Amino acid sequence: MRQSKNLKDTPRYCGIPTFFNKPHTRELAGVDIAILGIPFEMGSAPGNIHAPRAVRNVSWLVRSTNSYHLYDTSALKIVDYGDVTAYPSQYEKTFANIEEEVTEVVEAGVVPICVGGDHSITYAELKAINKVYPELALLQFDAHTDTHDSYFGDQRFTSGSVFRRAVEEKLIEPGISVQVGLRGTLYSENDYKVSEELGFQVITAEEVQEVGIEEVVSRITDRLEGKKVFLSFDIDVLDPAFAPGTARPEPGGLMSSEVFRILRRLEGIDFAGFDTAEFNPSHDVGNITAVLVANIIFEFISLIGLKKHRNDNPREGV
Numbered sequence: 001m002r003q004s005k006n007l008k009d010t011p012r013y014c015g016i017p018t019f020f021n022k023p024h025t026r027e028l029a030g031v032d033i034a035i036l037g038i039p040f041e042m043g044s045a046p047g048n049i050h051a052p053r054a055v056r057n058v059s060w061l062v063r064s065t066n067s068y069h070l071y072d073t074s075a076l077k078i079v080d081y082g083d084v085t086a087y088p089s090q091y092e093k094t095f096a097n098i099e100e101e102v103t104e105v106v107e108a109g110v111v112p113i114c115v116g117g118d119h120s121i122t123y124a125e126l127k128a129i130n131k132v133y134p135e136l137a138l139l140q141f142d143a144h145t146d147t148h149d150s151y152f153g154d155q156r157f158t159s160g161s162v163f164r165r166a167v168e169e170k171l172i173e174p175g176i177s178v179q180v181g182l183r184g185t186l187y188s189e190n191d192y193k194v195s196e197e198l199g200f201q202v203i204t205a206e207e208v209q210e211v212g213i214e215e216v217v218s219r220i221t222d223r224l225e226g227k228k229v230f231l232s233f234d235i236d237v238l239d240p241a242f243a244p245g246t247a248r249p250e251p252g253g254l255m256s257s258e259v260f261r262i263l264r265r266l267e268g269i270d271f272a273g274f275d276t277a278e279f280n281p282s283h284d285v286g287n288i289t290a291v292l293v294a295n296i297i298f299e300f301i302s303l304i305g306l307k308k309h310r311n312d313n314p315r316e317g318v
């Protein structure tokens with residue numbers, strides 16, 4: 001199908017589904033943003049592998065202009081880079097593929113947006129991004145710390161240990177990183193302390209409710225200003241009422257409107273890349289979570305576009 005630049009020329013639901021109806025190509029010349037599907041899971045939450053396709057299927061619903069920023073993202077060259085080849089439960093082979101493909105994107109000067117998959121994939125993405133940006137901060141939205149040492153005795157590359165590995169291998173600097181939205185029952189009373197002792201700033205979901213969005217945003221921006229930042233978004237940071245499509249739901253989470261308010265106020269931050277994780281279509285209801293993930297990715301796209309616009313128009317607003 002021939003797709004017009006004008007979204008009103010043809011029905012947006014026509015054609016083969018790609019992320020946001022963008023062209024599926026591996027050509028990176030002149031590209032601003034490459035969106036990659038990473039259909040991988042270690043096996044403890046079956047269904048995450050279908051997330052990239054579920055997001056593609058609904059992403060035609062997302063229009064081009066951000067209603068908060070009044071910014072039209074069609075000024076950006078965005079591509080659907082396809083899916084990384086992922087082998088079920090075979091993390092070593094799969095992580096090598098993720099690292100290789102994300103490296104290609106980042107080294108071409110293109111911002112990657114990775115659509116998982118379970119949260120274990122972020123380790124491999126960070127390996128790629130760290131090669132180009134060795135001093136990298138992490139902004140993690142999540143119900144869980146994901147800083148546990150291991151599971152089931154000796155499993156060290158799980159979705160619950162991903163940021164422990166990232167710290168150990170110096171892929172991120174925990175002293176300039178933030179975890180937002182933590183909550184739910186814990187393995188022990190020390191779980192949050194483990195993250196803090198690694199160096200992370202921890203903002204629990206309860207604190208978000210207590211101090212309010214503006215204060216949360218100022219804590220995040222104070223910590224991340226002037227740094228290169230990777231944003232990792234675990235969909236379980238949202239309350240299951242807003243995002244039922246996840247396998248480790250935790251009541252008492254953020255509302256979708258709160259997530260949008262936070263993301264829209266991060267335009268001063270210098271992002272090196274983004275991902276979404278733990279969206280599990282087999283738990284979804286009426287595509288609520290799929291549509292939400294697509295709209296969260298749209299906010300990432302807007303943040304990248306606003307920064308590019310500022311860089312291209314340095315005198316504007318002075």
Ligand SMILES: [Mn+2]
Nearest residue numbers: 119142146234
């Ligand atoms: Mn997580």
